[in-house]
Amino acid sequence: MTESGARLDHLVSVLKGRGYRLTPQRKAVLQILAASDGHLSVEQIYARVKKDFPMTSLATVYKTVTLLKEMGEVLELGFSDGGNRYDGRKPYPHPHLICIRCRKIIDPEVTALSHLPQEVASSTGYRIVNHRLDFFGICPECQAAENQAGNNSAGQAARRNSIRRW
Amino acid sequence: MTESGARLDHLVSVLKGRGYRLTPQRKAVLQILAASDGHLSVEQIYARVKKDFPMTSLATVYKTVTLLKEMGEVLELGFSDGGNRYDGRKPYPHPHLICIRCRKIIDPEVTALSHLPQEVASSTGYRIVNHRLDFFGICPECQAAENQAGNNSAGQAARRNSIRRW
DNA sequence: TATTAACGGATAATGATTATCTGTTACGAT
DNA sequence: ATCGTAACAGATAATCATTATCCGTTAATA
Numbered sequence: 167m168t169e170s171g172a173r174l175d176h177l178v179s180v181l182k183g184r185g186y187r188l189t190p191q192r193k194a195v196l197q198i199l200a201a202s203d204g205h206l207s208v209e210q211i212y213a214r215v216k217k218d219f220p221m222t223s224l225a226t227v228y229k230t231v232t233l234l235k236e237m238g239e240v241l242e243l244g245f246s247d248g249g250n251r252y253d254g255r256k257p258y259p260h261p262h263l264i265c266i267r268c269r270k271i272i273d274p275e276v277t278a279l280s281h282l283p284q285e286v287a288s289s290t291g292y293r294i295v296n297h298r299l300d301f302f303g304i305c306p307e308c309q310a311a312e313n314q315a316g317n318n319s320a321g322q323a324a325r326r327n328s329i330r331r332w
Numbered sequence: 333m334t335e336s337g338a339r340l341d342h343l344v345s346v347l348k349g350r351g352y353r354l355t356p357q358r359k360a361v362l363q364i365l366a367a368s369d370g371h372l373s374v375e376q377i378y379a380r381v382k383k384d385f386p387m388t389s390l391a392t393v394y395k396t397v398t399l400l401k402e403m404g405e406v407l408e409l410g411f412s413d414g415g416n417r418y419d420g421r422k423p424y425p426h427p428h429l430i431c432i433r434c435r436k437i438i439d440p441e442v443t444a445l446s447h448l449p450q451e452v453a454s455s456t457g458y459r460i461v462n463h464r465l466d467f468f469g470i471c472p473e474c475q476a477a478e479n480q481a482g483n484n485s486a487g488q489a490a491r492r493n494s495i496r497r498w
Numbered sequence: 499t500a501t502t503a504a505c506g507g508a509t510a511a512t513g514a515t516t517a518t519c520t521g522t523t524a525c526g527a528t
Numbered sequence: 529a530t531c532g533t534a535a536c537a538g539a540t541a542a543t544c545a546t547t548a549t550c551c552g553t554t555a556a557t558a
Contacts, residue, residue, distance in 0.1 A: 187505065187555050189505065225547085226506055229506085245410065246412055246416055250412055250546090266462075272456070275455060282442060289440060293469050294468070297468060298464070299464070301460050309459060355535095357536090413546095
C-alpha cells in the first residue's frame with residue numbers, strides 16, 4: 167500500500183463514516199488530494215479532475231474541498247489576494263514557506279514550535295483552536311532568475327524600492 | 333509629545349520625504365492609524381475619517397492604506413474571507429491572536445521567534461522577506477458568552493462538530 | 499429495482515478590492 | 529501671493545475568487 171493509497175482509504179472511510187456519498191467526482195478529488203505533495207489550488211484540482219471526468223464542475227471541486235476542510239481532513243491555506251491552497255496530506259497546522267515570485271509552497275523544517283499555542287493560551291486566556299505560520303521569500307530558482315534578469319534598470323529599481331528593516 | 337503624535341510625525345515625514353502630497357484626507361487616515369491600537373479594518377478607518385471629512389471616499393482610504401503598506405509603514409493582515417486589517421503602529425511582523433467569534437485581534441507576547449526566519453533561510457536557500465504568525469482562538473469574553481448560551485442544543489452541537497486533533 | 503435524500507452541473511450572486519475617469523488641489527516655482 | 533501642473537480625491541464600474549441557488553441526476557439502502 168502506497169502512502170497516498172493509505173491516505174485515500176482514510177479519506178474515503180471518514181467520508182462514508184459520516185454518511186456522505188462517495189461519488190466519482192468526489193473520489194477523483196480525494197485521489198488528487200491524497201496523491202499530491204500538498205498546496206494545490208482549486209484550479210489545479212479542477213484541471214486534474216477534468217482529465218478523468220471532463221464534465222466535472224468547478225463548483226463541485228469547491229464543495230468537496232470545503233466538505234473535507236470542515237471534517238478536518240484538508241488544511242486550507244487562505245490568502246487575501248486569492249488563490250487559496252489545499253493540503254490533503256497534512257491537515258494539521260504546520261509552517262509554510264511561500265515564494266512570492268512563483269507562488270511555490272514548501273514545508274520547511276522549523277524546530278520547537280509545539281509549545282507555542284499552550285504558551286499563548288495560558289498568557290492570554292484564549293482557547294486556541296488553530297494557528298498558522300507562514301514565511302514569505304524568494305526561492306533559489308527565482309533568485310537565480312532575478313540575477314539573470316540582472317543589470318537592467320527595472321529589476322534593480324524594484325529591489326531598491328523594497329526596503330525592509332526586519 | 334504623545335506616542336501617537338510621534339508616530340504621526342514619522343508617517344508624515346516619510347510621506348513627504350518620498351515626494352507624496354499631504355492632503356487633509358491622507359492626514360486623517362494617518363492620524364487614525366497612528367492613534368489606534370492597531371488592527372483596524374478599512375471600513376473602520378473609513379467611518380472615522382468621515383467624522384472629520386464627510387466627503388471622503390472609501391477608495392481614498394484604500395489608496396492611502398495601500399500607499400503606506402508599500403512604504404512599509406503599515407502592516408496588512410490579510411484574510412481570505414475578507415475584512416483585512418491594518419496596523420499603523422507596529423508595521424513589522426509580529427504574532428497576532430485572533431478571536432474567531434468576535435474578530436478581535438490582540439498582540440500576544442511570544443518568546444524567542446526572531447531566529448526563525450534565519451533558520452528557515454539557511455535550511456532552504458530561500459531569501460526570507462516577511463513572515464506571519466497567527467493564533468486563532470476564542471477570547472475570554474466569547475468563552476463566557478458561549479457558556480451563558482449554555483446547555484441548549486445549538487451551541488453544544490456546534491462544539492461537538494468542531495473536532496480538533498491538535 | 500424502487501425510493502429518495504444527497505449530489506452534481508450550470509450559472510447567478512456576492513463582496514472586498516482595484517481600476518478608471520474626471521474634476522480638484524497641494525505645493526514648488528515664479 | 530499666484531500660477532501651473534502633476535498628483536490627488538471622489539464616484540462608480542470592473543474584477544474575480546468564492547458562495548448560493550436551482551433543478552435534473554444518482555448513490556446507497558431496502
